[in-house]
Amino acid sequence: MDLVDWGLAARVGRRVSPGGPDVTAAEAGATVAQLQDLAAQAVDHVARVSQLQAPVADNTAVVDRAGWIDSNAEGLGVVVRPLGEAVAARHGSAGSSARIAGAKLSAMQLGAALGWLSGKVLGQYEVFVPTGQQPRLLLVAPNCVAAERAMGVPARDFRLWVCLHEEAHRLQFGTSQWLADYFTAEVNTFLMAADVGTAEALKRLAVLGKTLVQVVGGDDEASIVEAAQNDAQREVFARLSALMSLLEGHAEWVMDAVGPEVIGSLPRLRSKLDDRRASPSAADGLMRRLLGMDAKLRQYSHGQTFVAAVVDQVGVAGFNRIWESPQTLPTLAEISEPGRWVARVHGLAA
Numbered sequence: 278m279d280l281v282d283w284g285l286a287a288r289v290g291r292r293v294s295p296g297g298p299d300v301t302a303a304e305a306g307a308t309v310a311q312l313q314d315l316a317a318q319a320v321d322h323v324a325r326v327s328q329l330q331a332p333v334a335d336n337t338a339v340v341d342r343a344g345w346i347d348s349n350a351e352g353l354g355v356v357v358r359p360l361g362e363a364v365a366a367r368h369g370s371a372g373s374s375a376r377i378a379g380a381k382l383s384a385m386q387l388g389a390a391l392g393w394l395s396g397k398v399l400g401q402y403e404v405f406v407p408t409g410q411q412p413r414l415l416l417v418a419p420n421c422v423a424a425e426r427a428m429g430v431p432a433r434d435f436r437l438w439v440c441l442h443e444e445a446h447r448l449q450f451g452t453s454q455w456l457a458d459y460f461t462a463e464v465n466t467f468l469m470a471a472d473v474g475t476a477e478a479l480k481r482l483a484v485l486g487k488t489l490v491q492v493v494g495g496d497d498e499a500s501i502v503e504a505a506q507n508d509a510q511r512e513v514f515a516r517l518s519a520l521m522s523l524l525e526g527h528a529e530w531v532m533d534a535v536g537p538e539v540i541g542s543l544p545r546l547r548s549k550l551d552d553r554r555a556s557p558s559a560a561d562g563l564m565r566r567l568l569g570m571d572a573k574l575r576q577y578s579h580g581q582t583f584v585a586a587v588v589d590q591v592g593v594a595g596f597n598r599i600w601e602s603p604q605t606l607p608t609l610a611e612i613s614e615p616g617r618w619v620a621r622v623h624g625l626a627a
Contacts, residue, residue, distance in 0.1 A: 280361040282384040287350040289388025294342045295396040297419030298426060305418070309339045312416045312436055319440040323448055326534040327527075328593045329600070331451025337414045342395035345417050349391055352405035356461060360468045399424060399439045402446035404457055405464075412450070412457070414443050428549040434542045438532055445528035453600040463517055470509040519609040523599065526580015526612075530588070533581075579612055586615035591623055598622055 300308070316337040324330060340348070399420050403412040416439065425435040450456050537543045587596045599605050599622075611618035619625050 280357060280364065280380055280383060281354070281387060282380045283350045283354040285381060285384035286353075286388040286391065287347050289385050290346040290350065290391035290395060291343045293389055293392035294346060295392075297342065298423045300419075300422060308418050308422060308436075311433065312339045312418060312421065312440070313337060315433070315437045316414065316416065316440045316444065319437065319444040322535045322539055323441055323444040323531055326593075327445065327448060327531055328597060329448045329452045331448050334411065336411055336447075337416065339416045339418050341419055342417065345398060345401070345415060346391045346395050348401075348403060348413075348415060349394075350388075351407070352403060353387070355407055356405045356464050357468060359465050363469060396420065396423075400443040402443055402450065404450065404460055414447050416440065416443065424553070428553060430546055430549055431542050434540045435546060438540055438543075438546055441532045441535060442528045445531040446524065449524055449527065449600070455602065456600070459603050460520065463513060463520070467510050467513040467517065470507065470513065515609045519607055519612050522580035522583065522609075522612045523607055524580070526578075526582070526584050529578075529581040530584040583607065583612045583615045583618075587619060590616070590619050591625070595619075595623060 320333055338344070395417075397420065398417055400417060401415045403415065406412050421436055421439055422432075425432050428435070533543065533547060535543075540546065584596065587599075599607065599618075605622055607615075607618045611621070
């Protein structure tokens, strides 16, 4: 059985998801049509600046917040299922009632998190999908409208900018056919390293409780994500953090590399978005720390700095060696010191 009742998680997420911006039916239809059109335009722009090529598929979906929640509940179910199967194999039918109750409790917790995140995410490339299903590029229409209004930026420019970011992700995975499997395997390794049902898990639960108090108290150094890990998971988490920094940083670099000739208000967009990320409301700040989103935001800046530094030293073609294999991916230390990656992969002095 699944460790999480994913159907319940999706229902909870949709129930607690915030209401979208006030738009007419005509405005909503126009937004969907424009996002579809801009996603198509983004393909050539991203290919030009990234020098990457991948088959172009008609896989862009403009969704509302409920659609994003459903997609992520399904995707998380795919990646977490092997852990549930391992637990079932280890314990058999023993404690099945407790596991059912736990699955529902986990669903409510994850559903609440998905509901909150559904009001924040502008777009996403689906990586974790059921076997035989093609990943899609998702654009969350109400969040794009809400963000552009809050920042007071030109709607078309902002929407194209978002499309560039997500198209960069599509190209990353489309160019490197091994990348999705590698990413999934690393997440599975991380999950399978969990000490399910052991005394060690109970000890970490106590540490997690202490860390929760620190987070709520405003401790910026406390990390719920790291507190929940054992030593084996921390090693995998370091590799996943490096990969996420690369993927997000490269997408950010692409967004800006297209230049003002494509997006006239680009400097203003970058300034507004950076301010938005750096200045959440008090409630959002708490939720960001609880869900590890502060680490996600650092991945944008650290990864973008890494990409820019490598491109400056070896050019875009030299940077693109990064997509060749798992061995050419940067380590977490190399993200902080790009010259070390250049020295290792290109044999050049830092």
